[in-house]
Amino acid sequence: MINKQFDIVVFGASSFVGKILCEYLVNEHKEANLSWAMAGRSQSKLDTLKKSLGSNANAIPCLLADSMDEAALLEMCEKTAVVISTVGPYALYGELLVKACVETGTDYCDLTGEPQWIRRMISRYESLAVETGARIVNSCGFDSIPSDLGVQILQKASLEKFGSYCPQVKMRVVKMKGGASGGTIASGMNVYKEASRDPALREELKDWYSLCPEGHEFIQRQKSVDCELDTDFDSWAGPFIMASINTRIVLRSNALVEGFYSPDFLYDEAMLTGNGKKGEKAAKRLARGTKVGFVLMAVGPIRWLVSKFLVPKPGEGPSPEQQMTGHYELGFVGTTAESESIRATVKGDRDPGYGSTAKMLAQAGISLCRDVDKTEVKGGFWTPATVFGDKYIARLQKYAGMSFEINGAGD
Ligand SMILES: NC(=O)c1ccc[n+]([C@@H]2O[C@H](COP(=O)([O-])OP(=O)(O)OC[C@H]3O[C@@H](n4cnc5c(N)ncnc54)[C@H](OP(=O)(O)O)[C@@H]3O)[C@@H](O)[C@H]2O)c1
Structure with missing residues (x-):
């Protein structure tokens, strides 16, 4: 595993579903030795979120990046093994992040339900993902x-x-x-x-x-x-x-x-x-x-x-x-x-769509960095069923209701 500063960055932490996901990671599911950060485009929204999560969130770092700022996204991806993204509609705001993950070999999971966007991303970035080893996993919520x-x-x-x-x-x-x-x-x-x-x-x-x-x-x-x-x-x-x-x-x-x-x-x-x-x-x-x-x-x-x-x-x-x-x-x-x-x-x-989806997505991010060996599952655009195995299902049963x-x- 490449040594990065964080295991996971949650991009879109201040979205409706992102807030539930952060609450889950901070106060409900404490994955041992997980180093993670919250990220978004607005410092004030991240500060408000952090305050609402209570003292357990004091040590969680916040990173700033706009989904249209390619340099900031690349910098964010360089720091983490996995990006969880809730920034949608993905067809409007998602492409540069996928590109940055693919270029830096960073694993990625999201909640998109937009098949036309997934198709576009596969056509544009799959061959590079295979080269860099980035595992891109779309639709890690109630769909699908x-x-x-x-x-x-x-x-x-x-x-x-x-x-x-x-x-x-x-x-x-x-x-x-x-x-x-x-x-x-x-x-x-x-x-x-x-x-x-x-x-x-x-x-x-x-x-x-x-x-x-x-x-x-x-x-x-x-x-x-x-x-x-x-x-x-x-x-x-x-x-x-x-x-x-x-x-x-x-x-x-x-x-x-x-x-x-x-x-x-x-x-x-x-x-x-x-x-x-x-x-x-x-x-x-x-x-x-x-x-x-x-x-x-x-x-x-x-x-x-x-x-x-x-x-x-x-x-x-x-x-x-x-x-x-x-x-x-x-x-x-x-x-x-x-x-x-x-x-x-x-x-x-x-x-x-929210209470359960947030837990599925959080566990997908954790499973990507903890359970899915880079030597066994190569880079590319995977589906949940083809990237995750029994360990993820065990996580969902044990920690996600x-x-x-x-x-x-x-x-
Ligand atoms: N698959 C499923 O089962 C499932 C379930 C639920 C949701 N979803 C999908 O998940 C996505 C999020 O849903 P939601 O209800 O949580 O959405 P939301 O509350 O509207 O949040 C959208 C997020 O995108 C961020 N954003 C927008 N433009 C940005 C930019 N230029 N740079 C950086 N961040 C930007 C917003 O930032 P600010 O916070 O700063 O405004 C916000 O955090 C949607 O695409 C939705 O369709 C899927």
Whole structure:
């Protein structure tokens, strides 16, 4: 391991999710001998944050860097083994940091749910990351850790039990309680804004395999769930908004896993709405709402009105009480080529997007510097499932309120 001043720098420490993450590292999860610093563009915001964290934070250094100041980012990256970034929308503020990490061989993880930006970063920086040894890991929050690692544990269990991976897996959101922050909404709105003026990008966003390596040969037609009765879960199901990023990450994992889960791997996600007439109505409402939402958000003035008056602003998000009382449960079903089935469940405490996401991201940064050997995992753009192994899952179960369980073979 290269000797750097810090193990981790948290860039965007004063963001909504960054504050929760720093609180977690300072007062909840004290990783032994971890040297880390908080970083951001505003000294006064960092000072306020440090004060709010109490005396345990007195010794944590603060670094200043603007995401548009390449020299400051390079200087920051030279000092640390890993950068955790919560500065988003990443498509607006993220590129120079990825570039600085790649140039200095610094490992990096973030919370982006913007597939078009990940694609751009892979095209521009992957070959240099391979040379310098920087491991870049996007989407280390609720999107897409539970999906990607849920599929991974299911596939490992299938290999052990049936001797083969499942060519078909689905994830269903069984329960979920939480809210959205201004930063997440701004990132989503920016995808619509970019897509509304770029027809090629609209096509790219429809491409299930947009994050797979160039020259991939996947042709299997993937399915998006609209409204359907799911007999595996005895429930109606409608679209799950995060499927647009999670499916791309899981399909990239399939491409990067040695030997593939399957060259014809099929993966979909949906949200359960309950059984009977009530469940059916809720699934139809969800499907209609999602379609109408997509159409409306493509219209600039409507996007502006919604951002201005209806949704949280950047820096705002769910209340501490909402974060603490939030939770989620995701169910996975895999089917082998011989029609055997196997199930897994991933659960988490706190609201998925913030309370839980902050813990997942913090542990991703720690795992990158403590558990993922540079000689075993080389530089490049990895997915959570292809860079992190059992040690990370153990961390999430021990320190981040999550559980990963195999429920055994189905009928
Ligand atoms: N994957 C997931 O599950 C998940 C969950 C939650 C959030 N997210 C994503 O995470 C990101 C953060 O969300 P959030 O709600 O915490 O956002 P937020 O509160 O709006 O914070 C954005 C951060 O970016 C910083 N920033 C903006 N421009 C900058 C610049 N030029 N230089 C340096 N820093 C700059 C802001 O600095 P100041 O503090 O100084 O204003 C702030 O710290 C978003 O992209 C969101 O989509 C993903």
